Amino acid sequence: xxxxxxxxxxxxxxxxxxxxxxxxxxxxxxxxxxxxxxxxxxxxxxxxxxxxxxxxxxxxxxxxxxxxxxxxxxxxxxxxxxxxxxxxxxxxxxxxxxxxxxxxxxxxxxxxxxxxxxxxxxxxxxxxxxxxxxxxxxxxxxxxxxxxxxxxxxxxxxxxxxxxxxxxxxxxxxxxxxxxxxxxxxxxxxxxxxxxxxxxxxxxxxxxxxxxxxxxxxxxxxxxxxxxxxxxxxxxxxxxxxxxxxxxxxxxxxxxxxxxxxxxxxxxxxxxxxxxxxxxxxxxxxxxxxxxxxxxxxxxxxxxxxxxxxxxxxxxxxxxxxxxxxxxxxxxxxxxxxxxxxxxxxxxxxxxxxxxxxxxxxxxxxxxxxxxxxxxxxxxxxxxxxxxxxxxxxxxxxxxxxxxxxxxxxxxxxxxxxxxxxxxxxxxxxxxxxxxxxxxxxxxxxxxxxxxxxxxxxxxxxxxxxxxxxxxxxxxxxxxxxxxxxxxxxxxxxxxxxxxxxxxxxxxxxxxxxxxxxxxxxxxxxxxxxxxxxxxxxxxxxxxxxx
Numbered sequence: 001x002x003x004x005x006x007x008x009x010x011x012x013x014x015x016x017x018x019x020x021x022x023x024x025x026x027x028x029x030x031x032x033x034x035x036x037x038x039x040x041x042x043x044x045x046x047x048x049x050x051x052x053x054x055x056x057x058x059x060x061x062x063x064x065x066x067x068x069x070x071x072x073x074x075x076x077x078x079x080x081x082x083x084x085x086x087x088x089x090x091x092x093x094x095x096x097x098x099x100x101x102x103x104x105x106x107x108x109x110x111x112x113x114x115x116x117x118x119x120x121x122x123x124x125x126x127x128x129x130x131x132x133x134x135x136x137x138x139x140x141x142x143x144x145x146x147x148x149x150x151x152x153x154x155x156x157x158x159x160x161x162x163x164x165x166x167x168x169x170x171x172x173x174x175x176x177x178x179x180x181x182x183x184x185x186x187x188x189x190x191x192x193x194x195x196x197x198x199x200x201x202x203x204x205x206x207x208x209x210x211x212x213x214x215x216x217x218x219x220x221x222x223x224x225x226x227x228x229x230x231x232x233x234x235x236x237x238x239x240x241x242x243x244x245x246x247x248x249x250x251x252x253x254x255x256x257x258x259x260x261x262x263x264x265x266x267x268x269x270x271x272x273x274x275x276x277x278x279x280x281x282x283x284x285x286x287x288x289x290x291x292x293x294x295x296x297x298x299x300x301x302x303x304x305x306x307x308x309x310x311x312x313x314x315x316x317x318x319x320x321x322x323x324x325x326x327x328x329x330x331x332x333x334x335x336x337x338x339x340x341x342x343x344x345x346x347x348x349x350x351x352x353x354x355x356x357x358x359x360x361x362x363x364x365x366x367x368x369x370x371x372x373x374x375x376x377x378x379x380x381x382x383x384x385x386x387x388x389x390x391x392x393x394x395x396x397x398x399x400x401x402x403x404x405x406x407x408x409x410x411x412x413x414x415x416x417x418x419x420x421x422x423x424x425x426x427x428x429x430x431x432x433x434x435x436x437x438x439x440x441x442x443x444x445x446x447x448x449x450x451x452x453x454x455x456x457x458x459x460x461x462x463x464x465x466x467x468x469x470x471x472x473x474x475x476x477x478x479x480x481x482x483x484x485x486x487x488x489x490x491x492x493x494x495x496x497x498x499x500x501x502x503x504x505x506x507x508x509x510x511x512x513x514x515x516x517x518x519x520x521x522x523x524x525x526x527x528x529x530x531x532x533x534x535x536x537x538x539x540x541x542x543x544x545x546x547x
Contacts, residue, residue, distance in 0.1 A: 059090075061257070100157050107163060108165060129142060158194075180198075181210060185214070188225065232261065276304060310322065326369065362386060382415070406529045408484060414516060416494075416496065427496070431458060458490055494536075
C-alpha cells in the first residue's frame with residue numbers, strides 16, 4: 001500500500017497508526033500496571049537486537065537456514081493467534097525435509113506425562129487441560145496452541161515442555177531461561193538429528209537471554225550448538241519498512257544468515273488482540289486513593305471498533321462520526337433483547353440463529369454491532385461494514401431472502417476488503433477450504449447447507465463470467481440463515497480479490513469510495529453485481545499479463 005502514498009500522505013499515515021498503536025498500548029498498561037525495573041532491563045536486550053540494521057529476505061532463506069541448525073528459537077506473542085500460526089506454517093514446510101521436535105513455553109517440564117498421554121489418545125482434551133491446569137498455569141487461549149498438538153499428533157513428533165513454575169516476579173525470568181536451556185540440552189541429546197523448534201515469548205529469545213543460556217548449558221556436552229532465531233512482528237522493523245512504502249511487500253528481514261524477523265501482521269493488530277484478550281479474561285482491579293474518583297479506565301468492544309473505524313477512514317480519506325456505535329458480545333445479558341427491538345420478527349429470528357452460529361453482524365438502524373469473537377479480524381470486519389453502510393446510506397439489514405442474497409455478499413465483501421486495511425495479512429477462505437469443510441459433515445447434517453449454497457452460488461457466478469452470460473440460479477436452502485452464512489463465505493473471497501486489485505494499483509482510492517457508495521436499494525443492483533464480477537475478472541487478467 002505504501003507505493004500509493006506520496007511523502008506527505010505517508011507521514012500522515014504513519015503518524016495516525018503510531019498514535020493508534022500507542023493508545024492501544026496505553027490501554028494494555030492500564031490492565032497490566034507499570035513495568036518493573038527488572039522487566040524493563042530484561043526487555044532492553046530484545047530492543048537492542050531489534051534496533052540493528054535489517055535487510056529484506058524471504059522465507060526460502062529461512063527454510064535453508066533451518067536445514068542447517070539444530071535449534072531454532074521462535075518468538076511468541078501469546079494472546080495473538082497469528083503468532084502461533086506463523087510458526088506452524090514454517091513447521092509444515094520443515095517437517096517435509098528433516099526430523100522435527102516441538103518445544104513449547106506453554107508446557108511445564110513436570111507435565112510431560114500428561115502431554116504424552118494426550119497425544120497418544122489415552123486422555124481427552126478436557127482431561128488434559130484439567131491435569132496441566134492450563135487456565136491457571138498458562139492462561140492464554142488453548143485454541144491458539146491446540147494446532148501445535150494436532151500437528152505433532154499428525155506427524156508423530158515429540159512435543160516437549162520447557163517451562164518451570166517460579167514465583168511470579170520479573171527477576172525470575174533469567175531463572176526460567178536457564179531452566180529451559182538445560183531442558184533443551186537434554187532434548188538435543190535425546191534427538192541429536194532433529195531440529196528442535198522452540199516457541200517461546202518474544203523477550204526470552206533475545207540473544208542475551210535464552211540463546212546465551214543455551215550456549216552456556218551446552219558447553220560441557222559439546223563445543224558448539226548451531227542455533228537460529230526467528231523474531232516476530234517487530235513494530236520498529238514494520239514502521240521502518242513503512243517509511244519506505246515496503247511494509248506490504250517484505251515478509252521476512254534478516255540480520256544475518258541465522259537471525260530473521262517474520263512479518264506476519266501489522267503491530268497494532270497484535271496489540272489490539274492483546275487488549276481484547278485482557279478485556280475478556282481479567283477484571284481491571286484499579287485502586288484509587290480517592291474513592292470518589294470517577295475515572296473510568298475500563299475498555300470495551302465499542303472502543304475497539306470505533307478505533308478501527310477511524311483507522312480505516314484515514315486510509316479512505318473520509319471522516320465519519322462514531323458516537324452512535326454500540327458493540328455487544330455474548331457476555332452482554334441484554335444483547336438479544338436489544339437486537340430484537342431493532343429488527344422485524346423474521347429478522348430477529350435470523351439474529352438469534354447468527355448468535356447460535358457464532359457469527360458477527362451489524363444492524364445499521366440502531367448502530368448495533370454483535371461481535372461473536374473478540375478478535376481484531378472480526379471487529380475490523382464490523383468496522384468495515386459500518387463504514388460501507390454509512391457511505392451507501394444503508395439504514396437497515398437486508399435479510400429478505402433470496403431477494404437480497406447478492407446484496408449480502410456485497411456487504412460481506414466490502415467489510416472484508418476494508419478489514420484488510422487494518423490487517424493486510426488476513427486470508428479469505430478458498431473454494432478448496434469450503435469443499436474440505438463440506439466433507440467433514442455427515443450428509444444429513446444441516447451445517448452442510450450454507451456450504452452447499454456458497455459452492456452453488458460460486459459455480460453459478462463462474463458460469464456467468466465465462467460461459468452463459470445468463471443470470472445465475474442457485475439452490476434454495478430450507479433455512480434462511482444459510483443465505484447469511486453463505487454470503488459471508490463468498491463475500492470474503494470477493495473482498496480478497498478487491499484488496500489485491502487495490503494493493504496492486506489496479507483500482508484507486510477514488511474508485512474504492514465509489515464502490516462503497518453504491519446504493520444497495522437500487523433495483524439494478526443485482527445486475528450491477530454480476531457484471532462487476534466480469535470487470536473484476538478482466539482487471540485481474542490484465543494485471544497478470546502486465547507482470
